[in-house]
Amino acid sequence: MTYHIARRIFSTYTVILLVVLICANLVAGCSRKPAKSSPKNSQSQKKESQALKKLQSDIESIIKEYEKIYLMQTAPPPKAPQAEKQQQSGNQGKSQEQQKPDSGREGSKKEGGEQDQQQSSQNQDQTAPQPDWPKLEKDIAAIHEQWNEFQSEATKSGATTEMINEFSKILNQLTITLTRQELYEGLLTVNELYGKTIDFEKLFKIKSPPEAKNIIYYGRMAVYKILNNDDIGASEAINNAHISWENVKSQVEDANEAAKVQFSLDELSQSITEKDPNLIKIKAQIAQKNVQDVIKSMEKNKKD
CATH class of the missing domain: 1.20.120 (Four Helix Bundle (Hemerythrin (Met), subunit A))
Structure with missing residues (x-):
């Protein structure tokens, strides 16, 4: 008899202990939930x-x-035909003038040539x-x-x-x-x-990923450097522009806009290889506009 009573008491205490442990775990779990959401809350607290x-x-x-x-x-635009004719005409006139015999100036021809070169250089600096x-x-x-x-x-x-x-x-x-x-x-x-x-x-708080503007930053750098004959610097910069685009591409919802950016960056890379100034200028303008359009679309679609 005493054995059965003791067994019941032990079973009762065991059940109570299990219930207490379960409740304690539930309370601990609830208390941990706000901690998981804290990063999200801190992100939402950012302001523009x-x-x-x-x-x-x-x-x-x-x-x-x-x-x-x-x-x-x-990367100046090509000269108009009329301007080229005027320049050629002026050069021919100077050539004919130089061919006229002048015994009084033969001794100072070298000195005069150096002065002409200096004057020409000064004129170029002034007209640039x-x-x-x-x-x-x-x-x-x-x-x-x-x-x-x-x-x-x-x-x-x-x-x-x-x-x-x-x-x-x-x-x-x-x-x-x-x-x-x-x-x-x-x-x-x-x-x-x-x-x-x-x-x-x-x-x-921003409405587009900062990495998107890095595409513009590196793209500009590539153009500026290749036009200054810095092949290595331009190559590194355009590669970084492509890397930045790869990090952004998956976040662009409009597939057509994403394709335009991809094609324009590829063509800008090719123009840098070709090293034609006007080709580089044109391709750079197209690529930058496409990236800016993507940024605007992302900002427009971003919900506050």
């Missing part, structure tokens, strides 16, 4: 930065100013299109002001000291190239500054 948008947009405008003059110098340096100075000064205002916002959003210092360093380098009126170096530097704004995008 109007200051960053303005900064990036104004840097884009400066790039266009530099790029316009750079392409006029390195130049940027509006005073306007660029104002535009770059405005970037300095915007950057000063944006730094605190970037830091609060998680920007590292290295990110802040790197952007400041490149902005200072851009200003130095302005002082020296270095077109090519300034163009590369302002594009590099644009690339750094893409890093800051990762700290804020």
Whole structure:
């Protein structure tokens, strides 16, 4: 009798213990669920930065100013037939004038030729299109002001000291190239500054992947370098543009737009191999437009 009572008591305690353990596990499981969703919550807490948008947009405008003059110098459109005839006529006139005998100038022919070459070089420098340096100075000064205002916002959003210092360093380098009126170096530097704004995008709420703008950044770099006869630098840059596109391609919903970007990047790569300035210029413009269209579509389709 006593044995049966003890057995019942033991069974009862066992059941109670199992129930307590099950309840404890359920409570622990419920308490862990919010922890799993915390990354999602932190992501949704990110806000858009109007200051960053303005900064990036104004840097884009400066790039266009530099790029316009750079392409006029390195990839000018073919001359009109009438202009070529006038130039040939002028050259023939100079040739006939030089063929006239002049014993008084025979002794100084070499010196005169050197002076003509120097004058021709000076004329070429004067006729080559130049940027509006005073306007660029104002535009770059405005970037300095915007950057000063944006730094605190970037830091609060998680920007590292290295990110802040790197952007400041490149902005200072851009200003130095302005002082020296270095077109090519300034163009590369302002594009590099644009690339750094893409890093800051990762700290804020955005409607398109930052990697998409890296396609534009690397594509520009490839064009600028190949037009300056930097084959290795251009090859590396266009390869990076393709890598960035591969990281973005799967996120593009419109198959037609994705195909256009792919074809235009392939053709830009081919034009860089061909090394024809105007072909490169045309293919670069098409590729950049296609990427920008994809970015706009992604931003439009992104739900808040």
